[in-house]
Amino acid sequence: xxxxxxxxxxxxxxxxxxxxxxxxxxxxxxxxxxxxxxxxxxxxxxxxxxxxxxxxxxxxxxxxxxxxxxxxxxxxxxxxxxxxxxxxxxxxxxxxxxxxxxxxxxxxxxxxxxxxxxxxxxxxxxxxxxxxxxxxxxxxxxxxxxxxxxxxxxxxxxxxxxxxxxxxxxxxxxxxxxxxxxxxxxxxxxxxxxxxxxxxxxxxxxxxxxxxxxxxxxxxxxxxxxxxxxxxxxxxxxxxxxxxxxxxxxxxxxxxxxxxxxxxxxxxxxxxxxxxxxxxxxxxxxxxxxxxxxxxxxxxxxxxxxxxxxxxxxxxxxxxxxxxxxx
Amino acid sequence: xxxxxxxxxxxxxxxxxxxxxxxxxxxxxxxxxxxxxxxxxxxxxxxxxxxxxxxxxxxxxxxxxxxxxxxxxxxxxxxxxxxxxxxxxxxxxxxxxxxxxxxxxxxxxxxxxxxxxxxxxxxxxxxxxxxxxxxxxxxxxxxxxxxxxxxxxxxxxxxxxxxxxxxxxxxxxxxxxxxxxxxxxxxxxxxxxxxxxxxxxxxxxxxxxxxxxxxxxxxxxxxxxxxxxxxxxxxxxxxxxxxxxxxxxxxxxxxxxxxxxxxxxxxxxxxxxxxxxxxxxxxxxxxxxxxxxxxxxxxxxxxxxxxxxxxxxxxxxxxxxxxxxxx
Numbered sequence: 001x002x003x004x005x006x007x008x009x010x011x012x013x014x015x016x017x018x019x020x021x022x023x024x025x026x027x028x029x030x031x032x033x034x035x036x037x038x039x040x041x042x043x044x045x046x047x048x049x050x051x052x053x054x055x056x057x058x059x060x061x062x063x064x065x066x067x068x069x070x071x072x073x074x075x076x077x078x079x080x081x082x083x084x085x086x087x088x089x090x091x092x093x094x095x096x097x098x099x100x101x102x103x104x105x106x107x108x109x110x111x112x113x114x115x116x117x118x119x120x121x122x123x124x125x126x127x128x129x130x131x132x133x134x135x136x137x138x139x140x141x142x143x144x145x146x147x148x149x150x151x152x153x154x155x156x157x158x159x160x161x162x163x164x165x166x167x168x169x170x171x172x173x174x175x176x177x178x179x180x181x182x183x184x185x186x187x188x189x190x191x192x193x194x195x196x197x198x199x200x201x202x203x204x205x206x207x208x209x210x211x212x213x214x215x216x217x218x219x220x221x222x223x224x225x226x227x228x229x230x231x232x233x234x235x236x237x238x239x240x241x242x243x244x245x246x247x248x249x250x251x252x253x254x255x256x257x258x259x260x261x262x263x264x265x266x267x268x269x270x271x272x273x274x275x276x277x278x279x280x281x282x283x284x285x286x287x288x289x290x291x292x293x294x295x296x297x298x299x300x301x302x303x304x305x306x307x308x309x310x311x312x313x314x315x316x317x318x319x320x321x322x323x324x325x326x327x
Numbered sequence: 328x329x330x331x332x333x334x335x336x337x338x339x340x341x342x343x344x345x346x347x348x349x350x351x352x353x354x355x356x357x358x359x360x361x362x363x364x365x366x367x368x369x370x371x372x373x374x375x376x377x378x379x380x381x382x383x384x385x386x387x388x389x390x391x392x393x394x395x396x397x398x399x400x401x402x403x404x405x406x407x408x409x410x411x412x413x414x415x416x417x418x419x420x421x422x423x424x425x426x427x428x429x430x431x432x433x434x435x436x437x438x439x440x441x442x443x444x445x446x447x448x449x450x451x452x453x454x455x456x457x458x459x460x461x462x463x464x465x466x467x468x469x470x471x472x473x474x475x476x477x478x479x480x481x482x483x484x485x486x487x488x489x490x491x492x493x494x495x496x497x498x499x500x501x502x503x504x505x506x507x508x509x510x511x512x513x514x515x516x517x518x519x520x521x522x523x524x525x526x527x528x529x530x531x532x533x534x535x536x537x538x539x540x541x542x543x544x545x546x547x548x549x550x551x552x553x554x555x556x557x558x559x560x561x562x563x564x565x566x567x568x569x570x571x572x573x574x575x576x577x578x579x580x581x582x583x584x585x586x587x588x589x590x591x592x593x594x595x596x597x598x599x600x601x602x603x604x605x606x607x608x609x610x611x612x613x614x615x616x617x618x619x620x621x622x623x624x625x626x627x628x629x630x631x632x633x634x635x636x637x638x639x640x641x642x643x644x645x646x647x648x649x650x651x652x653x654x
Contacts (some may be wrong), residue, residue: 149525263484
């Protein structure tokens with residue numbers, strides 16, 4: 001009889017659901033809008049989604065080994081408690097995994113969403129059967145997940161793997177976290193786009209297509225993003241090329257430091273900027289090789305994630321397999 | 328019946344030996360000169376020392392659970408092979424642990440010496456019962472050891488925990504490893520002392536006691552060291568204070584990045600510079616708190632090691648307990 005774990009990934013807009021089989025194959029993914037009104041409605045929404053998933057696939061409780069809930073926000077992993085959730089008001093000191101599990105009558109476990117995404121790529125994505133892995137999520141911020149010897153590294157106070165706050169420029173740009181010079185301040189998609197804007201706004205005569213693109217997007221309530229920058233770079237825009245390369249350089253710098261500390265097999269990049277595919281991996285790898293020590297050849301590979309937005313859900317289910325699968 | 332593991336720490340000048348009881352209490356430490364002539368004599372010396380240790384304490388093979396050998400140089404941990412040893416010529420592709428173990432008739436395991444020192448502090452020193460820990464050795468270079476969930480982190484290619492080569496100043500000072508801006512290039516004892524010398528040699532009129540100290544030591548074939556710098560700092564020398572603070576600043580910067588990635592309970596400092604004791608810990612902790620994010624209070628403690636030069640030997644024995652102790 002096939003057995004499954006259920007993965008639930010709680011986001012500010014949607015909750016994503018899916019199954020993960022014992023051989024780490026995801027299936028049945030769907031999403032529901034995140035209910036408003038705090039912990040009660042959100043938990044009810046998770047239970048509803050999980051029941052729908054089981055009904056759709058004709059699963060009984062006996063078929064489901066466990067439920068993994070991935071969620072943002074500071075949490076106490078050992079106790080399974082969400083401390084706070086900046087994006088979803090009304091959820092504080094909430095043992096969310098346990099509450100969902102109790103309502104379903106299935107064992108449940110809570111995991112940080114970035115760690116879950118890392119573990120998802122590890123068990124079923126780019127990192128499958130590839131050994132120690134570090135994930136970098138390149139979006140508004142930079143998040144991270146670390147898997148060593150098959151286990152998610154949480155840190156002693158559950159604030160490990162905050163790779164976006166590795167300091168790459170001491171005394172550099174202020175970061176939202178209160179530090180200066182974090183990699184997030186230099187290489188997150190939104191901060192890189194902001195850097196591009198600051199460049200052409202400070203130099204009114206600098207010829208760049210980015211200025212027009214930005215002005216055009218502003219009229220429809222949007223902003224220049226790194227997709228625009230990569231497109232302009234490909235069309236030959238010099239500022240766009242410089243900004244894109246700056247991002248690749250800082251990411252590579254972080255990857256070198258990550259390699260010196262953790263020496264993973266893989267560094268997996270996911271998130272908005274990775275839509276550029278090889279346009280991102282190539283310059284990051286080039287800078288990485290250049291910045292890398294000469295004591296050994298570069299051994300850590302920098303690759304794209306494979307699961308897209310499903311990584312967190314898959315990883316949450318993977319964490320449930322690790323917790324309740326009896327392996 | 329009391330059971331022990333034997334720790335052996337191979338250095339360029341001495342081999343250190345000692346026992347570690349099942350409750351992680353070290354005893355019987357002594358050292359022998361490292362024999363010249365390559366792998367054969369070195370292995371014979373290790374076997375001789377281990378036999379002496381057993382004889383001194385009236386132990387038979389039945390009393391000894393395992394032998395741990397800590398050694399420098401690139402190695403293949405899984406295979407137990409030393410690839411090369413820059414400080415001790417004639418040891419290449421040598422399965423040193425296995426060879427020592429076979430001659431003694433006791434199971435043996437090989438470990439990198441910096442990792443062993445980290446594990447030693449973890450099982451029997453500053454990190455005992457304190458959870459996840461990172462070690463920094465502050466000497467000619469900066470070495471490191473990482474313990475997560477009770478296990479030494481080696482990395483996928485056995486080149487992890489090379490914390491001295493975390494990049495803290497991109498494009499900065501060249502490091503012997505081929506990278507630029509490594510923490511080792513900024514905050515190792517010898518590089519800090521060299522920085523002090525370069526400061527007063529470039530500015531002939533700069534008033535500092537360090538100049539005279541350096542000239543005096545040169546006559547007896549020595550150089551200014553960080554012990555001199557700390558002494559001059561305490562006597563009110565401004566350049567000495569600046570150099571000392573520079574070291575503390577860069578160490579703190581590395582500690583912040585280590586905290587963001589690994590969030591350990593403890594960062595343990597050992598090696599020559601830690602002879603300064605609280606004179607080192609205080610400014611490193613002050614910079615750490617200042618550079619640290621505001622999302623959580625600083626939780627990782629920065630402390631001095633407790634085992635001194637015995638850490639590597641104790642940790643090697645600890646690794647043998649982990650490998651053969653059946654826990």
